[in-house]
Amino acid sequence: xxxxxxxxxxxxxxxxxxxxxxxxxxxxxxxxxxxxxxxxxxxxxxxxxxxxxxxxxxxxxxxxxxxxxxxxxxxxxxxxxxxxxxxxxxxxxxxxxxxxxxxxxxxxxxxxxxxxxxxxxxxxxxxxxxxxxxxxxxxxxxx
Amino acid sequence: xxxxxxxxxxxxxxxxxxxxxxxxxxxxxxxxxxxxxxxxxxxxxxxxxxxxxxxxxxxxxxxxxxxxxxxxxxxxxxxxxxxxxxxxxxxxxxxxxxxxxxxxxxxxxxxxxxxxxxxxxxxxxxxxxxxxxxxxxxxxxxxxxxxxxxxxxxxxxxxxxxxxxxxxxxxxxxxxxxxxxxxxxxxxxxxxxxxxxxxxxxxxxxxxxxxxxxxxxxxxxxxxxxxxxxxxxxxxxxxxxxxxxxxxxxxxxxxxxxxxxxxxxxxxxxxxxxxxxxxxxxxxxxxxxxxxxxxxxxxxxxxxxxxxxxxxxxxxxxxxxxxxxxxxxxxxxxxxxxxxxxxxxxxxxxxxxxxxxxxxxxxxxxxxxxxxxxxxxxxxxxxxxxxxxxxxxxxxxxxxxxxxxxxxxxxxxxxxxxxxx
Numbered sequence: 001x002x003x004x005x006x007x008x009x010x011x012x013x014x015x016x017x018x019x020x021x022x023x024x025x026x027x028x029x030x031x032x033x034x035x036x037x038x039x040x041x042x043x044x045x046x047x048x049x050x051x052x053x054x055x056x057x058x059x060x061x062x063x064x065x066x067x068x069x070x071x072x073x074x075x076x077x078x079x080x081x082x083x084x085x086x087x088x089x090x091x092x093x094x095x096x097x098x099x100x101x102x103x104x105x106x107x108x109x110x111x112x113x114x115x116x117x118x119x120x121x122x123x124x125x126x127x128x129x130x131x132x133x134x135x136x137x138x139x140x141x142x143x
Numbered sequence: 144x145x146x147x148x149x150x151x152x153x154x155x156x157x158x159x160x161x162x163x164x165x166x167x168x169x170x171x172x173x174x175x176x177x178x179x180x181x182x183x184x185x186x187x188x189x190x191x192x193x194x195x196x197x198x199x200x201x202x203x204x205x206x207x208x209x210x211x212x213x214x215x216x217x218x219x220x221x222x223x224x225x226x227x228x229x230x231x232x233x234x235x236x237x238x239x240x241x242x243x244x245x246x247x248x249x250x251x252x253x254x255x256x257x258x259x260x261x262x263x264x265x266x267x268x269x270x271x272x273x274x275x276x277x278x279x280x281x282x283x284x285x286x287x288x289x290x291x292x293x294x295x296x297x298x299x300x301x302x303x304x305x306x307x308x309x310x311x312x313x314x315x316x317x318x319x320x321x322x323x324x325x326x327x328x329x330x331x332x333x334x335x336x337x338x339x340x341x342x343x344x345x346x347x348x349x350x351x352x353x354x355x356x357x358x359x360x361x362x363x364x365x366x367x368x369x370x371x372x373x374x375x376x377x378x379x380x381x382x383x384x385x386x387x388x389x390x391x392x393x394x395x396x397x398x399x400x401x402x403x404x405x406x407x408x409x410x411x412x413x414x415x416x417x418x419x420x421x422x423x424x425x426x427x428x429x430x431x432x433x434x435x436x437x438x439x440x441x442x443x444x445x446x447x448x449x450x451x452x453x454x455x456x457x458x459x460x461x462x463x464x465x466x467x468x469x470x471x472x473x474x475x476x477x478x479x480x481x482x483x484x485x486x487x488x489x490x491x492x493x494x495x496x497x498x499x500x501x502x503x504x505x506x507x508x509x510x511x512x513x514x515x516x517x518x519x520x521x522x523x524x525x526x527x528x529x530x531x532x533x534x535x536x537x538x539x540x541x542x543x544x545x546x547x548x549x550x551x552x553x554x555x556x557x558x559x560x561x562x563x564x
Contacts, residue, residue, distance in 0.1 A: 026358075031384075031506070069301050070194065071196060077197075092297065099173065104199070
């Protein structure tokens with residue numbers, strides 16, 4: 001399959017490359033993400049039990065607890081955060097977590113907003129590369 | 144394009160010191176994320192960043208405190224990671240308690256009020272209709288916006304304190320009248336009135352509304368019961384746990400929804416979903432993960448138990464004693480416990496064998512000993528989070544069910560209103 005480029009909006013700009021982990025269900029990181037391991041722990045969520053550390057997490061938006069940002073900051077500090085987060089709109093929680101991770105530890109992660117149609121093209125297992133313009137290149141797709 | 148006022152620029156340039164500079168730099172970056180045109184004043188804040196999770200939350204708090212940060216507006220504090228006076232009775236490690244206490248101290252040093260509660264709207268820090276505020280804590284955000292008609296965006300931890308230090312927020316979203324209009328109509332259809340008056344109804348409805356709403360502002364129509372404040376509190380907390388509800392309108396109940404038309408600000412609803420009895424039953428069933436009668440603990444008070452709730456509980460337990468095998472825990476605030484003691488409704492609760500935890504809750508503090516494996520609660524928020532966060536099984540029930548179960552030492556629920564015909 002030819003390399004394909006999706007144009008996103010860089011809510012927080014940055015570069016990342018890795019395997020996509022994609023869900024259509026929103027997620028609260030507090031009560032939903034174990035920053036000690038990077039595992040998604042919300043038992044109501046389809047990705048419960050899956051490790052998101054170092055992967056490009058595509059989740060439409062954050063839900064639930066305000067402490068989502070603090071859990072993400074802990075995950076950045078612990079090295080267990082997703083390498084980037086891709087959403088369907090501008091999500092304040094993910095953006096703020098990345099901005100504070102930059103301020104505190106010099107480690108922002110890219111946060112990219114896609115329209116819903118483009119988001120729907122992402123698949124778990126795709127190998128993606130995000131560049132600072134917000135473009136997402138699909139390097140390969142899992143058969 | 145963001146235009147900064149002179150006071151914003153002064154903070155950003157460091158003229159007011161390093162803490163306002165750091166806080167303003169974060170507020171400005173968030174304003175740019177949202178494409179805000181300006182910043183605006185707030186007159187109150189509620190800080191959820193108080194919850195100690197680990198070294199990062201503590202380092203953030205202590206960095207700001209060490210810079211001499213001070214809040215610029217009256218500011219209340221959410222739950223912390225530890226019951227400062229009672230943690231030794233529980234499984235909290237001394238290291239956790241010490242670090243959580245340091246985080247509490249950091250926020251106190253910034254001049255915030257040590258309210259230590261997730262229900263600040265039930266203290267004298269309750270905001271007024273139309274007041275512009277910056278609140279964290281998902282349940283409190285939903286309550287303040289919806290039940291009071293105050294105006295806050297959905298502020299996350301770490302941003303809430305930056306807003307409090309600067310007194311400024313991006314002029315966007317739920318701060319603006321036009322963006323508070325309903326977007327999704329949820330119609331109760333065929334819900335029997337006795338069920339609407341059941342103690343569990345609003346918590347279950349909130350859980351369902353959170354799931355149905357996505358990122359839209361829901362308008363709930365067809366509520367016939369008149370909910371008490373604590374039922375709206377339970378609704379808001381449930382909807383902000385299962386979903387991302389920061390504002391809801393309940394027609395004929397909440398202040399911006401005297402009519403359906405008012406809730407939608409005269410526009411037609413974009414989408415309509417009917418809420419059926421079957422959907423409500425399913426939602427209620429989701430809140431229970433336990434499958435037997437075993438019971439280790441009854442847990443009440445998420446959001447924090449209010450004086451009205453203590454007053455409701457007291458006559459139900461007066462003269463009774465819980466079963467020796469079951470613990471009965473109420474999570475609340477220092478203020479509510481004090482008021483409950485003053486009004487005489489605390490004594491029967493303690494005589495029943497209840498324990499009271501203040502400042503925090505079982506989700507924010509690693510306090511439960513490992514032998515506690517099965518919980519029962521009337522809180523949809525506890526029921527939603529406890530299985531994932533505490534590795535416990537949970538049964539959701541009414542307050543009366545919780546009390547009866549505590550007395551009998553096993554799960555007992557009155558299913559008469561909720562069973563299929």
